[in-house]
Amino acid sequence: MMQQTPATIGSSTYQKIKRDIIFGELEPGSKLKLEGLKQRYSTSPSTLRETLSRLASEGFVEAPEQRGFRVTPVSKEDMIEIGNLRILLECHALKLSVENGDTDWEGNLVAAHHKLHLMEQKMLSGDESEKETWKRYDWEFHLAMIQACNNTNLLSLHAIMYDKYLRYQMLVLTHRGEEAVKEHKDMFEAALARDTKSATKMLESHISNGVEHTLAAMG
């Protein structure tokens, strides 16, 4: 029946605000006044507070007592911390996933890499019009890699870290091009070949190269 998800106002503003923070439309460090947000997202204070509290507990927003909300500021130190955490979580999950993954896992992974690869070719040929789609495919690929780790708690923590990392990437706009494409391909092949050691090693340097790139661009 193709039932459209009803989605409460609360959850849809949550997604909108989170997206706007990650993509930099709400600037790091900027004050989030309820009056302003009320206009922008057309909801009431209570609903907004609910949303912002959630984002605060994930670390996208700061909420000091009695003085409202602000977008969590960025810093090189924070970027490094997040990079290291993403390495810790994602490599651990990857190891488990490569060791446990069944045929379904392989199938989904092949599909995810294929979609990502196509989009990357498009990006390399100069078409940067679909940056958001590209990023979604990047996410779906990395998720497909670790999907079979069999630990939902781990997957949720990782999802948050990925998004925090993503905000820094979006901050500097530029992307790494061919290098990153090759890294994705190599990781993908190592994972399919069940070569845990290589796969995790590659993932670690993939992420850590990304951090370096971002830090350099941050000046």
Next chain:
Amino acid sequence: MMQQTPATIGSSTYQKIKRDIIFGELEPGSKLKLEGLKQRYSTSPSTLRETLSRLASEGFVEAPEQRGFRVTPVSKEDMIEIGNLRILLECHALKLSVENGDTDWEGNLVAAHHKLHLMEQKMLSGDESEKETWKRYDWEFHLAMIQACNNTNLLSLHAIMYDKYLRYQMLVLTHRGEEAVKEHKDMFEAALARDTKSATKMLESHISNGVEHTLAAMG
């Protein structure tokens, strides 16, 4: 001036509800109806929703669209996941901490272990009247161990996992006594001696023994 923290109603109900979930006074899986909570914690729906949303994003509460809130159920699988994650995060943090810790770190660690040890002696001698204090000292000890890891994001993730783990421990009531006391002491000494390998190894088995103990008691 010894200024008492003012604390908003929101943040104090947050602490109360979280505590009640961890200590089992709000049963795993039980429905959290706003009317009831309104009575119990004397606040309004909006404030409660704010609180519950925060707890949901930390994983202590489930919040399916349009059908309110319930305390996150427990399961053996979840306990195992959480134990493994605590091992992953805490061992990693411990390694960094032991390698970086300065004199202040050592001082705080000595103090924390001392307090914990005293309380453990008291528990061993049969006085179980201060379980909550004991648990606080356990937390303060484990935190002191990893405090110097120099990654605040890591510390926050760990704090959440510790609390989730704690709920399972509280669920089964019994504690491991002398074994755990010895493990604490050994870990502590290895950390002070800057023996990273031993310290992390001991921490890993400390946590994993705790998981086994809890699983066994869960039946």
Next chain:
DNA sequence: ACTAGAGCAATTTTCAAAAATTTAAGTCAA
């Protein structure tokens, strides 16, 4: 007896205004 549907009660979600608190501005004394 069983299923489908209407109507009602319970519950959740959203809102808009009141209360409390912080921030800013203005005044006055040293």
Next chain:
DNA sequence: TTGACTTAAATTTTTGAAAATTGCTCTAGT
């Protein structure tokens, strides 16, 4: 000028009630 105090404005926090949704019960039809 500076700094403390007062007052007003802006902002956040909390409330209680309205709107929307879900879940239940009871009836009717097969």
